[in-house]
Amino acid sequence: MIEIRNLYKNFDDLEVLRGVNLKIKPSEKVVIIGPSGSGKSTMLRCMNLLEKPTSGEIIFKDQVINHGHLDINKVRENMGMVFQQFNLFSNLNVLENLTLAPIIRHRLNKDEAEAKALELLKRIGLPEKVNNYPNQLSGGQQQRIAIARALMMDPDLLLFDEPTSALDPEMVGEVLELMTELAEAGMTMAVVTHEMGFARQVANRILFIDEGLIVEESNDPNDFFNNPREERTQQFLSKIL
Amino acid sequence: MVVSLQVIVDFIQNNFLKDDNWRYLANGFSITLQVTFFAFLLGFTLGIFLAIIRVACKDLKPSWKTPSGLLINLLSKISNLYITIIRGTPTTVQLLIMFNVILVNLHNLKIVAILTFGLNSAAYMAEIFRSGIQAVSPGEIEAARSLGLSYMQTMSRIVMPQAFRNCLPSFGNEVITLFKETSISGFIGLVDLTRGAGILISKTFRAAPPYFASALIYLIVVLILEQIFHALERRITHD
Numbered sequence: 001m002i003e004i005r006n007l008y009k010n011f012d013d014l015e016v017l018r019g020v021n022l023k024i025k026p027s028e029k030v031v032i033i034g035p036s037g038s039g040k041s042t043m044l045r046c047m048n049l050l051e052k053p054t055s056g057e058i059i060f061k062d063q064v065i066n067h068g069h070l071d072i073n074k075v076r077e078n079m080g081m082v083f084q085q086f087n088l089f090s091n092l093n094v095l096e097n098l099t100l101a102p103i104i105r106h107r108l109n110k111d112e113a114e115a116k117a118l119e120l121l122k123r124i125g126l127p128e129k130v131n132n133y134p135n136q137l138s139g140g141q142q143q144r145i146a147i148a149r150a151l152m153m154d155p156d157l158l159l160f161d162e163p164t165s166a167l168d169p170e171m172v173g174e175v176l177e178l179m180t181e182l183a184e185a186g187m188t189m190a191v192v193t194h195e196m197g198f199a200r201q202v203a204n205r206i207l208f209i210d211e212g213l214i215v216e217e218s219n220d221p222n223d224f225f226n227n228p229r230e231e232r233t234q235q236f237l238s239k240i241l
Numbered sequence: 242m243v244v245s246l247q248v249i250v251d252f253i254q255n256n257f258l259k260d261d262n263w264r265y266l267a268n269g270f271s272i273t274l275q276v277t278f279f280a281f282l283l284g285f286t287l288g289i290f291l292a293i294i295r296v297a298c299k300d301l302k303p304s305w306k307t308p309s310g311l312l313i314n315l316l317s318k319i320s321n322l323y324i325t326i327i328r329g330t331p332t333t334v335q336l337l338i339m340f341n342v343i344l345v346n347l348h349n350l351k352i353v354a355i356l357t358f359g360l361n362s363a364a365y366m367a368e369i370f371r372s373g374i375q376a377v378s379p380g381e382i383e384a385a386r387s388l389g390l391s392y393m394q395t396m397s398r399i400v401m402p403q404a405f406r407n408c409l410p411s412f413g414n415e416v417i418t419l420f421k422e423t424s425i426s427g428f429i430g431l432v433d434l435t436r437g438a439g440i441l442i443s444k445t446f447r448a449a450p451p452y453f454a455s456a457l458i459y460l461i462v463v464l465i466l467e468q469i470f471h472a473l474e475r476r477i478t479h480d
Contacts, residue, residue: 087384089399090378100385153389
């Protein structure tokens with residue numbers, strides 16, 4: 001589905017990513033963990049080119065997308081992203097937040113988009129919020145709607161950048177529940193998170209990133225958490241578990 | 242009571258009604274409103290344009306080598322220079338330069354004033370819009386781009402509507418400033434409200450009544466403008 005080849009990213013003199021390779025297959029759920037400043041969010045943001053890689057290749061659906069010959073907007077339509085700060089459009093109500101992109105990008109007409117939005121809102125349990133504005137909603141509600149907004153485009157891949165880190169503890173559950181539901185429905189997901197319970201339950205693969213490199217990678221989450229091989233992984237896990 | 246009422250009636254009769262003297266104020270007021278309105282339209286349009294050019298140049302960091310990049314870079318440099326010059330020189334001097342140098346062949350004083358005040362206000366409005374645009378959450382812009390919206394689509398649907406909301410209070414101040422600043426139009430011989438009052442004084446030799454009357458008219462219009470902008474603010478905030 002998406003492949004990262006030899007990805008480097010510098011911010012001025014700071015080397016944030018130093019040669020990352022990663023391949024995510026359809027329906028796979030990859031969870032990325034690591035200390036803050038390790039480059040995990042930057043890696044995710046390079047996947048949809050919110051950050052421009054310094055060198056290396058991002059290959060999405062068999063096409064290199066970071067060499068400038070493709071319409072990046074078209075590529076992004078198929079790659080949803082969910083942010084730590086939700087980032088709902090504060091000048092639009094919930095319905096408009098959901099329908100803006102599919103209408104403006106000519107995916108759906110207005111009626112289709114609204115029908116789909118209402119259906120999604122029902123699915124995430126917030127049909128009564130359709131006319132509310134983002135600042136009238138709780139963090140958990142905003143994040144669920146942000147996920148629905150990404151789903152409106154029927155993306156092939158969903159990127160989650162610490163989706164629960166800005167939430168009050170009692171709202172983390174409702175967002176993780178929705179993400180688990182999506183995972184079970186077969187969505188391809190790349191998730192940067194500190195929620196180890198979610199990682200254990202949902203991940204097909206776990207990556208531990210530190211200092212711009214993938215330090216450890218495992219296809220068996222339980223084994224990864226119980227028997228981490230690398231010393232740095234052990235140190236990190238001992239601090240957070 | 243009867244006496245004092247008579248005094249007021251006489252006062253108005255002598256100062257404003259006699260010889261249709263009030264017409265100097267009324268005609269001047271009409272000119273003031275026209276100049277303000279058209280200068281506002283010009284300043285608003287040009288101001289948005291300047292602000293977008295500067296923000297786009299900063300966001301997109303276009304290369305000097307492509308034709309469109311060259312154009313944006315060049316326009317942005319010109320905008321910066323323009324704003325610096327306009328904000329760094331007195332409006333009165335700008336008006337005199339327009340009248341005596343740049344538009345010396347244009348004999349329509351009203352148009353000279355409209356162009357001067359419009360071009361002047363554009364520089365201030367550009368700065369107001371720019372700060373409004375830059376106050377929009379970068380996260381929302383990224384969210385829009387991550388959904389596939391182009392830079393222009395993000396600007397028109399997310400950034401600009403929020404920028405207007407952000408800068409409405411300063412924008413209201415600028416409109417009020419513009420309105421009051423047109424009172425220097427007399428420098429080029431345009432008979433606006435202030436100059437109308439001056440002419441009236443040269444007829445009646447009484448300074449206080451026309452000047453206070455014109456001050457009162459300015460004040461009332463400013464109060465009305467304030468109310469309009471408050472109403473607008475209430476309408477477009479969703480708190």
